[in-house]
Amino acid sequence: MADNQQKKLSIIAFSGEFDRLTAAFTLATGAAAVGYEVNIFFTFWGLDAIKRKTGRSLVGGTFLTKIFGFLMGGLKSTPTSRFNFFGAGPRIFRFLMRKNNVATLEELVEAAIALGINLYACEMAMHVLGLKQSDFIHEVKDTLGVASFLEISEGGRTLFI
Amino acid sequence: MATHTLDITKEHCPMTFVKTKLKLAQIAQGDILEVLLLEGEPLNNVPKSAAEQGYHVIGISHVEGNVHKVIIKK
Numbered sequence: 001m002a003d004n005q006q007k008k009l010s011i012i013a014f015s016g017e018f019d020r021l022t023a024a025f026t027l028a029t030g031a032a033a034v035g036y037e038v039n040i041f042f043t044f045w046g047l048d049a050i051k052r053k054t055g056r057s058l059v060g061g062t063f064l065t066k067i068f069g070f071l072m073g074g075l076k077s078t079p080t081s082r083f084n085f086f087g088a089g090p091r092i093f094r095f096l097m098r099k100n101n102v103a104t105l106e107e108l109v110e111a112a113i114a115l116g117i118n119l120y121a122c123e124m125a126m127h128v129l130g131l132k133q134s135d136f137i138h139e140v141k142d143t144l145g146v147a148s149f150l151e152i153s154e155g156g157r158t159l160f161i
Numbered sequence: 162m163a164t165h166t167l168d169i170t171k172e173h174c175p176m177t178f179v180k181t182k183l184k185l186a187q188i189a190q191g192d193i194l195e196v197l198l199l200e201g202e203p204l205n206n207v208p209k210s211a212a213e214q215g216y217h218v219i220g221i222s223h224v225e226g227n228v229h230k231v232i233i234k235k
Contacts, residue, residue: 030175033182034210103176111179 008156016045065130
């Protein structure tokens with residue numbers, strides 16, 4: 001890779017789980033801070049991370065997608081992949097992270113925005129789940145399909161989380 | 162030309178890098194940033210990544226214990 005070419009990391013954030021999103025945002029912010037261009041493409045459950053409403057809400061176009069939207073929730077209602085204990089798991093993790101001075105998921109998302117990481121939403125998953133771009137935080141740059149994602153991730157590393 | 166200080170000795174990855182990057186973005190061209198950091202990952206990589214991003218690492222000195230000071234010019 002030429003010296004003048006910026007290094008690039010693209011992450012497909014598929015999971016809506018607290019721990020996996022924490023891993024995705026840790027990698028993304030770390031990479032952006034050391035000079036990488038970073039793209040995160042949110043699809044399916046990963047879309048929960050960029051919803052404007054961070055708790056449970058009836059987002060979605062139809063009755064069914066509204067129920068889905070409520071059950072999925074937003075960033076603050078993401079479950080852990082293990083030891084969720086009916087929602088107590090993420091609270092315990094947040095407590096441990098604060099106690100050990102480790103950035104919480106919310107702080108990592110704020111850092112990602114401050115660092116200018118490119119956030120994209122998957123057009124197809126949005127369609128299935130009845131979500132509109134206005135349902136997401138305004139920092140979401142665009143809605144993309146596979147072809148556009150391949151184009152923006154070209155020449156860099158890609159991770160699926 | 163102002164001198165700024167940033168203490169990241171209590172931070173962990175990735176916030177060590179994130180806070181340095183955001184502080185460097187905030188300060189004016191020609192300003193100096195003194196970063197207090199710990200040995201290991203921060204000392205190994207904060208000056209390296211600053212240099213890679215075009216900032217000038219003027220010096221690295223030992224402060225006390227495992228705390229070091231990295232001086233970066235924007």
